[in-house]
Amino acid sequence: MTTQDMLDERYGRTRSPRRLWTIGIVAAIGATLVGLFAWMTVASTIDDVRADTTGFTVVDSHAVEIAFQITAPEGRSIACALEAQDEEHGVVGWKIVEYPASELRSRAFHETIPTTAPSTTGLVNSCWVT
Incomplete structure (x- = not known):
């Protein structure tokens, strides 16, 4: 057992699946926003004169x-x-x-x-x- 596992057991901290879902959702939203920004940048320069x-x-x-x-x-x-x-x-x-x-x-x-x-x-x- 690692030191981190011993501390988590001692103080009642556990890694919950809910936290992993939250991290996944935040990462997906961030990737979507980056993609949207990239598309808007390209689309605005297509008809540039x-x-x-x-x-x-x-x-x-x-x-x-x-x-x-x-x-x-x-x-x-x-x-x-x-x-x-x-x-x-x-x-x-x-x-x-x-x-x-x-x-x-x-x-x-x-x-x-x-x-x-x-x-x-x-x-x-x-x-x-x-």
Whole structure:
């Protein structure tokens, strides 16, 4: 008989099957939560679209041209919100553009945005899978 067994017998401590069930249930719940978190992480990045503004040119007081690159899932159509801003970062032009699906993961585009006042910059606000 080990020292631990002697102490358990002396003080009335026994290992019950109930405790083993509790440990098993906690382990199963923990594994389920880890699996769920992993799936949510992967699922949220499947339709991830990244847009980088590579340049802009102020055409005149009524237009700005934006050059940008999009990295998106292959075979999915996408849409982007483009905007032109003035000196105080106020939006003076806005345009939604849609692009058909492509087998290329990265593509480059040029778009002209009409403005209501002179602009100082143009940028891609956001892009998404449609």
